[in-house]
Amino acid sequence: MLKYIIKRILMLIPVLIGVSIIVFLIMRVFSPDPAPIVLGQHATQISVEAWRQANGLNDPIFLQYFHFISGALTGDLGTSFYTKMPVIKEIFSRFPATIELAMVSIILASLFGILIGVVSAVKKNSIFDNAGMLLALVGVSMPIFWLGILLIIFFSGTLHWLPSSGRINPLLQPGHVTGFYLVDSLIAGDMDAFIDALRHLVLPACALAMYSMAIITRMTRSSMLETLQQDYIRTARAKGISEGKVIGKHALRNGLIPIVTVIGLQLGSLLGGAVLTETVFSWPGIGAYTVACILKSDFPVVQGVVLLIAFVFVLVNLIVDVIYAFLDPRIKYSKKEG
């Protein structure tokens, strides 16, 4: 198992090299020249040329890539063209917000998705099943930004229950330890801050969870329907154990494997930043920020973020594969198969 994990982590290297080449080339081929954007439209030709020279954009493209990758290997992803801050700092001031939102969303989505999916499968063709599938259909079809706006109008505008934007009331902001406000406020022992951070999370997390939940619900239902037809479920029933145990212990454990895959994929994409949700809820995460940087041709930031997202995505999938082996004893990552 350990060997397999090490092997998979080593496989990250070619993936990251590939991703870095692609994003590097795409930015340079398709993005507009950053110099006039940085310097403003009234910049003179001379100052533009000087800026390009200073930022290494006049070097041959191979050399530029070499500079980038050799920096990246030492943990230096360059500095943003605009803020003049190291890219690493820029990313890590925003990434915790994205992780926090993604984690809460995926937990919500998994809990409700699996619950609704299991009940729908067990009570197939009942009113509950139809309602659950309708909800799932709505979830996959409704654009997130529209759902987000509806939530804001209703819970924030009409009912005044929840805040509509930001991560926390700035006055309550806890000291920076992990960057996750929920964790930081608990570390500081500040319950008011914790509750405020939680209240800020509810709406964006619900809006973001809706789509993932719909996917997980449908996957759970179909996986459970298949599992419930298996012979070993009949054996379990023949033992005289309660129906709850038949479903929870025997069916769900087997049905969980495809569900875990879907949850992993969903989490991977949520961690990449939810651009629309972050924009609608003014959530200071990585998604909306990256889009802004792409539009501004901020090459170092975009390259850094994409590398990070690729890394996280591969890592999440590795974790999913490791979970597989725990869920299903037939899966062995032995030397031959690994």
Added chain:
Amino acid sequence: MLLEVKNLRTEFKLKRGTVRAVDDISFSIDKGEILAIVGESGSGKSVTSLSIMGLLQNPGRIVGGEILFNSQNLLKMSQKELQKIRGNKISMIFQEPMTSLNPVWRIKDQIMENIMTHMKISKKDALARTIEMLDTVGIPSPAERAYDYPHQMSGGMRQRVMTAMALSCEPELLIADEPTTALDVTIQAQILELLYRMREKFHMAVLLITHDLGVVSEAADRVIVMYCGKIVEEADVKSLFAQPLHPYTVGLMRSIPQIDDDSDQRLYMIKGMVPNPLHMPPGCPFSDRCDSCLERCTKDMPELQEIDGHKVRCFLYDKASEGELSTK
């Protein structure tokens, strides 16, 4: 009587119509007896066993009759009460050993679950009992194999595990639904031998469901032959093999290849096919395949009648129709 099935009727309501999978059958099993139910696929024998266990799945429904186990009607019981009997007093072995064990749990966990559901004993004792049961059914080094997962075992081994699980609470009745069908012949013999030995050891009754007359002749005390959801013949195993009465049974016997038969004749086969359960012929369901079909066979359904302890459902043995033996 340990188990009495009275006028059991089980139906499957499908979109295209209703299938009577089990049509008014009655039989009983004594303590310690091995009763075999024989019939081809679709004759209703598996549905009978699932009806007794209360494990019918939609759209199957029991629409009439009684199933008395120790004089208690199982059909009147709630799921909770049935759960106390299933796996405890009545247990079951299934046809497919390869898929009947849960792939993600260890053998011992699956057997211990059965034991701990019905017996108030500690985990440690349940494990000890599990290993003892595995030993009883002939699994070598049971203390180690108990920690195996099903995929680490062969089909025959898995069927032994199923048997150990079914017997772990010393049931009074074991329902074995084609326990040897998916296994090769040498393993078949071993499993039958095992069932026989376990019957002696635990003094339990066995309802053996099979389509294999060879299995019947080896294992059973009494035999019921089913065709299209009805009992067509019932007798003790000796008289059934010595003198089969129903034309269907006769046909089945004649279509067994004989090893000492040197003639060049082709093996006998029953002509035609099992009728579509949605379009049963009027009268006897076997009438259109029967070599000795009478005129009234296509109109009326014969009753099950007893001749010297040998029951048969056929007009050939009806006193009223004697002298009318004009075959079609």
